[in-house]
Every structure is written in structure tokens, then in C-alpha cells.
Amino acid sequence: GEDVEQSLFLSVREGDSSVINCTYTDSSSTYLYWYKQEPGAGLQLLTYIFSNMDMKQDQRLTVLLNKKDKHLSLRIADTQTGDSAIYFCAEEESGSSNTGKLIFGQGTTLQVKP
Amino acid sequence: DVKVTQSSRYLVKRTGEKVFLECVQDMDHENMFWYRQDPGLGLRLIYFSYDVKMKEKGDIPEGYSVSREKKERFSLILESASTNQTSMYLCATRGSRRAQETQYFGPGTRLLVL
Numbered sequence: 001g002e003d004v005e006q007s008l009f010l011s012v013r014e015g016d017s018s019v020i021n022c023t024y025t026d027s028s029s030t031y032l033y034w035y036k037q038e039p040g041a042g043l044q045l046l047t048y049i050f051s052n053m054d055m056k057q058d059q060r061l062t063v064l065l066n067k068k069d070k071h072l073s074l075r076i077a078d079t080q081t082g083d084s085a086i087y088f089c090a091e092e093e094s095g096s097s098n099t100g101k102l103i104f105g106q107g108t109t110l111q112v113k114p
Numbered sequence: 115d116v117k118v119t120q121s122s123r124y125l126v127k128r129t130g131e132k133v134f135l136e137c138v139q140d141m142d143h144e145n146m147f148w149y150r151q152d153p154g155l156g157l158r159l160i161y162f163s164y165d166v167k168m169k170e171k172g173d174i175p176e177g178y179s180v181s182r183e184k185k186e187r188f189s190l191i192l193e194s195a196s197t198n199q200t201s202m203y204l205c206a207t208r209g210s211r212r213a214q215e216t217q218y219f220g221p222g223t224r225l226l227v228l
Binding site: 004006008033035040041042043044045048088100101102104105106107 | 118145147149154155156157159162204206208210215216217218219220221222
């Protein structure tokens with residue numbers, strides 16, 4: 001079945017860049033998503049990338065997509081303590097463009113040290 | 115702004131009790147989802163619904179049922195709660211009018227079964 005994999009934990013110092021990586025298995029996904037979950041809260045969409053793009057930049061966030069290797073990454077520039085959260089990578093399940101069923105990774109906990 | 119509300123933030127129940135978790139959305143979205151979130155496992159889909167009275171099993175439906183009598187409300191039912199159902203439960207909704215539409219999440223219900 002389809003699968004999305006992430007490492008579980010990343011620790012960086014304030015002001016450094018963070019890079020969170022994700023691999024996925026379904027090459028037919030149209031969109032890939034990054035969600036952020038702050039402590040005690042639900043998930044919020046951070047950004048998404050259309051599968052025919054290699055890169056998308058949005059302020060401090062850069063998403064890179066390598067379709068050949070089925071690898072997605074999220075780079076946060078100038079990481080702040082407020083960026084401490086769990087970050088989930090997700091892809092759309094094949095054939096689910098109407099319902100929007102997503103397959104989520106395990107989530108990467110980003111710890112930002114002052 | 116999309117608003118997704120869940121009936122309780124925290125719930126404590128005893129083994130064998132019947133538990134109802136309610137989710138309400140105000141965006142007239144067709145698709146609604148119930149997930150459970152456990153550390154290291156990410157989000158796993160329990161059930162989803164793509165229309166009133168329609169439901170489909172997700173990846174882990176055992177021990178759960180759902181009800182969607184009205185478009186705005188999607189209920190998750192634990193017929194006889196067990197300790198292994200202690201978890202964070204997240205509801206999400208999604209429209210189907212745009213290809214890049216994403217899922218919007220409620221704040222979650224943290225359920226403890228004793």
C-alpha cells in the first residue's frame with residue numbers, strides 16, 4: 001500500500017535552517033502537503049506543492065520535490081522558537097481527487113533551542 | 115475562515131462505555147474524516163464520509179462506527195471503549211470544488227479510557 005515516511009525528531013538552534021525530509025511511494029499523487037501541529041492543537045496546512053513543480057518558496061519556507069526519488073523536503077530559514085511543533089508530510093491517495101483522502105507520515109518533532 | 119469544532123477537548127471514560135465524539139463544520143464541505151493520532155504512528159484514518167449518510171472505512175475502523183445524518187456533523191462512536199482506544203482523535207473536512215483543496219482540522223479530542 002501507499003506509504004509516507006519521515007524521521008521522528010529534529011533539533012536545531014534558533015536562527016539556523018531546519019530541513020525536514022519525507023519519502024513517499026505513490027508517484028501519481030497530484031499534490032503533496034506539509035502540515036504543522038502546535039502543542040495541544042489540530043493540524044494546520046503550512047504549504048503544498050503541485051507534482052509538476054520542483055520547488056515552491058513561501059517567505060521562510062522552501063519546499064523541494066524530487067519526483068524521481070519520491071522525496072519531499074521542507075526547509076525553514078531562520079528557525080524561531082515559535083516554529084517548534086510537529087510537522088507532517090502528506091500525499092493524496094491514488095484516485096481520491098474528489099474526496100481528498102490523504103496519507104500522512106509519522107510526523108517530525110522539531111525542537112528549536114534558544 | 116473554515117471552522118471545525120469538536121465537542122470536547124478532553125474526555126475520560128471507563129472500559130466498556132459507549133463514547134460519542136462529535137465534529138461540526140461550517141463550510142458546507144462534502145467530505146469529513148476521523149483520524150486517530152498516536153506518537154510515532156502519525157495520523158491513521160478511521161472512517162470518512164463523502165456525503166450525508168455515506169461512509170467508508172479507513173485503515174483502522176475496527177471498534178469504531180460513524181454517523182452522518184446532516185452535512186455539517188460527523189460523529190465517531192466507540193461502541194464499547196477499550197484502553198487501546200486511548201488516543202488523540204482529530205476530525206477534518208474538505209470541500210471538493212477545487213483540485214488543490216486541502217483538509218481543515220479541528221482542535222482534537224484527547225480521550226483517556228481507564
